[in-house]
Amino acid sequence: MSDTQTIKDRLDIAQVIGEYIQLKKAGANYKARCPFHNEKSPSFMVHPEKQIWHCFGCGKGGDIFSFVQEIEGLDFPEALRHLAERAGVKLDTYRSEIDKSQKNRIVEVNQAAAVFFHRFLTEIPSASGARAYLTNRQISSATIVEWQVGFIPDQWELLTQYLVKKGFAIDDLVASGLTIKKEGAPAGKGFYDRFRGRIMFPIRDAHGSVVGFTGRVLVETDRSGGKYVNTPQTLVYDKSRVLYGLDKAKMEIKHRDLAVIVEGQMDVIACHQAGMKNVVASSGTALTGEQVKLLKRYSGNIAMAFDADNAGQEAMKRGIDAALSEGMSVKVISIPAGAGKDADECIKKDKNTWFQAVENAQEIMSWYFTNVLSKYQLSVPHEKQLASTILIGEIAKLTYAVERDDWLRRLSEQLNIDSTVLREELKKAIKNKGAMPARVAAGLEKSAAVAVNVVKKAPHSRIQVLAEGLWSLLMKWPELYPDTRVRLQKEYFVATDFVGLYEISEKQYNETKKISLDDLRVLSVGASYDIDILSLRAEKDFSELSIVEARKEAQGLARSLADEWKKNYRQDIQMAIANAEKSGEKSTVMELIQKLQSI
Numbered sequence: 001m002s003d004t005q006t007i008k009d010r011l012d013i014a015q016v017i018g019e020y021i022q023l024k025k026a027g028a029n030y031k032a033r034c035p036f037h038n039e040k041s042p043s044f045m046v047h048p049e050k051q052i053w054h055c056f057g058c059g060k061g062g063d064i065f066s067f068v069q070e071i072e073g074l075d076f077p078e079a080l081r082h083l084a085e086r087a088g089v090k091l092d093t094y095r096s097e098i099d100k101s102q103k104n105r106i107v108e109v110n111q112a113a114a115v116f117f118h119r120f121l122t123e124i125p126s127a128s129g130a131r132a133y134l135t136n137r138q139i140s141s142a143t144i145v146e147w148q149v150g151f152i153p154d155q156w157e158l159l160t161q162y163l164v165k166k167g168f169a170i171d172d173l174v175a176s177g178l179t180i181k182k183e184g185a186p187a188g189k190g191f192y193d194r195f196r197g198r199i200m201f202p203i204r205d206a207h208g209s210v211v212g213f214t215g216r217v218l219v220e221t222d223r224s225g226g227k228y229v230n231t232p233q234t235l236v237y238d239k240s241r242v243l244y245g246l247d248k249a250k251m252e253i254k255h256r257d258l259a260v261i262v263e264g265q266m267d268v269i270a271c272h273q274a275g276m277k278n279v280v281a282s283s284g285t286a287l288t289g290e291q292v293k294l295l296k297r298y299s300g301n302i303a304m305a306f307d308a309d310n311a312g313q314e315a316m317k318r319g320i321d322a323a324l325s326e327g328m329s330v331k332v333i334s335i336p337a338g339a340g341k342d343a344d345e346c347i348k349k350d351k352n353t354w355f356q357a358v359e360n361a362q363e364i365m366s367w368y369f370t371n372v373l374s375k376y377q378l379s380v381p382h383e384k385q386l387a388s389t390i391l392i393g394e395i396a397k398l399t400y401a402v403e404r405d406d407w408l409r410r411l412s413e414q415l416n417i418d419s420t421v422l423r424e425e426l427k428k429a430i431k432n433k434g435a436m437p438a439r440v441a442a443g444l445e446k447s448a449a450v451a452v453n454v455v456k457k458a459p460h461s462r463i464q465v466l467a468e469g470l471w472s473l474l475m476k477w478p479e480l481y482p483d484t485r486v487r488l489q490k491e492y493f494v495a496t497d498f499v500g501l502y503e504i505s506e507k508q509y510n511e512t513k514k515i516s517l518d519d520l521r522v523l524s525v526g527a528s529y530d531i532d533i534l535s536l537r538a539e540k541d542f543s544e545l546s547i548v549e550a551r552k553e554a555q556g557l558a559r560s561l562a563d564e565w566k567k568n569y570r571q572d573i574q575m576a577i578a579n580a581e582k583s584g585e586k587s588t589v590m591e592l593i594q595k596l597q598s599i
Contacts, residue, residue, distance in 0.1 A: 003084065003091050004065065010087040013064045014048045019206075019250065020071055020297045029539045035071060035297070036060050045536040054533050056540060061533065077101045082207055102175060103235045109168050109176045110202070110210040110236070116162055117150020117200040117213075127151045130199055130218055137266065138348060143273045146248075147201070151218070154197030177212065177231040195229060197221075201244075201265045203231070203283070206294065208247040212237035214265055214283065230283070240288040243295070244268055244281040252278040253298040260333070260358055261287060261304045261319065267343040274351045276358070279343075287319025292326045303361040305333035307342055320364060327399040331361035365407050368394050373414060384415055392422065396429040463564045467496040468534070469541065470557040473550055474505075475531055476538035478515050480547075480554050485509065487558035492565045497529050570596060 014023060014030050023030040023046060034044040034055040043057035054061030060070065068079040081104050084091050121127045122144065130151035134144060143149075152159060160179045164170060170191060173179035182190035198215030205211050212231030220227065231237050245268040253259045260279040262268060271279040282291060287304070295302060302323055306316035316332070323330045339353045340346035346354040362370070372390050376383040391411055398404045408426060412419040474481050485506070493499040504523045508515050521531045545553060573596045580588040 003089060004080070006089050007080075007083050007087045008051050008064060010089065011064060011083065012048060013051045013053065013067075014046050016064055016083075016086075017046055017053060017067055022254075026539045027543045029536060029543075031540055031543075034058060034060075043540065045540050047532055047536050047539075050532045052532060052536075054536055056537055074103075075101065078103050081107075082209070085209075086207070102172065105169075105172045106176045106234060106236050107209050107211065109163060109172050109178065110212065112163060112166060112168065113159060113176075113178055113213070114148050114150065114200075114202040114210045116159060117152055117202075118144075118148045119150075120153070121149060121151035121200075126153055133199065133218060137344075139269060140273060143269060146272075147269055149269075150200035150202070152193070152195050152198060152200060152215070154219075154221075156192045156196065159193045159195070160191050175234060177234050177237070194231075198229065203237070203242060203244055204247045205236075205242060206246045206250060209236075211242060212239075214244075238290075239283060239285060241290045241294070242283075243291050244283050245272070246280050246294065248272065249278050249280050250298050253280075253295070257299045257301055259295045259299050259302045261302055262343045263306050263315070264342070264344075267305075270344040270347045271354075274347050274354070276355065282315075282319065286315040286317075287322055289322045289326065292319075292323050292328060296326060296328065300327070301329045301331075303331040303333050303358060305335065305343055305357070321397060324364070324397045324399065330364040332364060332367040333357050333361045334367075365394065365398070369410070369414065378415060384417075388415055388417065388422070388425065392425050392429050396426060461495070463492075463561065463568065464496045466557055466561045466564055467493055467498045468529075468537065470554060470561060471498050471501060471529070472534045472537035473542060473554045473557065474515075475517060475520075475534040476542065477547060477550050477554075478517060480551055481505065481509060481515050482513070483551065484554045484558050487555065487562065489562075491569075492561050495568070501529060 017023065017032075018030075021032045021035050021044070023032045024042070026045070029048065030046040031042040032044045032046075033039055033042050034057050036055065037058040039057050044053065044055045046053045052061065052063055053067055062070075064083065065076065065079050068074060068083060069076060072079070072082075074082070078101055080091065081101075121130055134149065139149070160170075160173060163173055163178070170179065170188075174181055174191070178194055179191050180194050182192065185191075195213065195215040197219060198217050201214045201216070202210045203212040203214060212234070214231075215229045217225075217227055217229075230239065233239070244265050249259070249268075249272075256278045258278055260271070260276065262271065262279060262281050264281055264283065268279050268281045271277075280295075282288075292302075304316055304319060304323075306313060306319075320330055320332075335341070335343075335346050335357050336353060339357075340349055343354055346357070368391060372387050376387040378384050378387065388411065392408075395404050395407045395411070398407065404426065408422055409419060411417075412422055415422075470484070474484065488502065490499065490502055490506075493502045501520070504520065505515050508519060508523075517531055517535075542550060542553065573592050577589055577592045577596070580592060
């Protein structure tokens with residue numbers, strides 16, 4: 001058995017895909033809104049038995065490997081390594097391909113470094129100062145192990161020498177960002193560690209692979225280079241696409257349908273240690289659009305808490321805008337005055353205060369209204385205008401028209417201004433927002449023109465759509481074929497993808513008085529349709545039907561198919577008659593008229 005088949009056998013495709021998107025049961029299969037294009041109604045189907053997925057909206061589909069490649073932007077060796085680790089499969093067949101991928105090698109370098117840092121912290125006597133620091137920060141031994149917190153002493157080449165002795169190439173160490181090469185140093189010399197004298201926090205992607213590090217200086221010196229040092233951008237680490245703690249928080253986020261966003265690693269660790277495990281951090285930067293899309297896999301709701309200083313508030317504001325542009329529901333967590341400047345401090349003083357602050361998080365527009373209206377003297381016309389302009393600008397960022405209209409009405413009441421005047425201002429605000437997605441201006445879902453990864457397909461003809469619906473039903477309920485076939489003719493399918501399926505089904509039925517899906521799969525290899533995909537289509541569109549209702553639906557589709565074919569055929573003949581009349585071909589005209597009358 002091949003490595004890929006072993007991995008497929010050990011992993012449940014629905015469970016893997018379910019970690020990225022919300023799957024709902026649809027008969028024996030699952031359905032969801034597609035993560036690769038924007039849609040209102042679920043078109044994405046997963047077939048656990050066949051280990052396949054397919055989207056009937058954008059046309060993408062495949063197996064567990066193609067899904068991970070598509071959603072993570074990985075090549076095949078990278079997806080293979082990730083899924084093999086998850087399945088506990090030791091790869092042999094594809095080992096050389098994986099070794100060729102520098103991304104995979106960098107991840108292995110990072111994981112080895114994380115083990116080194118952690119063992120140094122927990123086992124080496126000279127790390128006692130680092131252990132004391134973490135104890136003082138009330139980080140337990142169990143938490144240190146859970147988050148693989150580490151330490152590296154203030155030495156120039158300790159990690160680099162260790163990893164080289166472990167067999168890692170110096171070029172991969174440099175590519176990982178762990179090792180720096182001095183400018184002008186001769187070949188093979190002048191390498192030193194980026195992180196020195198620091199508490200080390202491994203940064204993991206959503207699957208738990210170490211992609212980078214944050215190092216917090218233990219004792220600041222002239223050569224420390226700042227309190228925090230992070231891995232630079234590498235082939236595997238892009239800070240705008242990673243959320244600290246997501247690997248541990250994602251299932252709890254999904255369970256609670258809420259992601260709590262804090263600013264730093266210590267905030268996340270403190271929250272998890274206190275029992276709130278749906279918490280992640282943007283690691284000191286504003287929440288980005290890519291991070292929002294990551295979170296959206298698990299929940300459409302976020303609550304944000306950033307430091308009260310100007311930098312923290314500005315970062316939160318940018319993050320809110322990114323979340324609103326993706327249609328997320330956003331709340332703001334306000335820590336009471338004197339209870340701490342961030343989640344970590346608040347928990348140390350009284351964890352119940354923090355839990356209550358999250359529970360009482362304010363819906364974003366309510367928070368904007370409270371903050372803005374409290375800063376202006378609304379009895380002064382100029383200040384009333386300023387407050388109105390700010391809040392209308394925020395209302396314009398809301399995705400849906402009903403939401404915007406409701407908040408516009410509230411603003412009208414708060415400012416005692418005619419809503420018609422405010423509505424005109426809102427139209428101007430929307431029009432002037434060049435970066436606003438089209439769906440905001442329209443109050444609808446993001447249009448295909450601005451959607452990411454949409455596969456542009458020519459619209460199907462009605463006869464193709466009817467034929468696909470009919471064959472989907474027949475593949476789900478093959479016992480309906482005898483009753484349905486009497487209404488069908490080969491001509492109905494000539495202009496569709498299914499003329500071959502009709503022919504082999506008829507041949508099989510004439511020989512055995514039934515059709516077998518297993519035999520059809522074999523006979524239709526290489527065709528423009530797929531039996532299993534047609535079955536998935538039936539689960540998407542007809543999963544609620546009983547067999548009696550399905551029989552009526554099949555007969556209705558067969559009638560509609562016949563009517564559509566006849567309509568198209570009449571149009572073709574009428575066009576041919578017109579051309580023959582222009583050419584003076586009277587005999588041809590008479591022959592065509594007879595055909596038209598015979599339909």
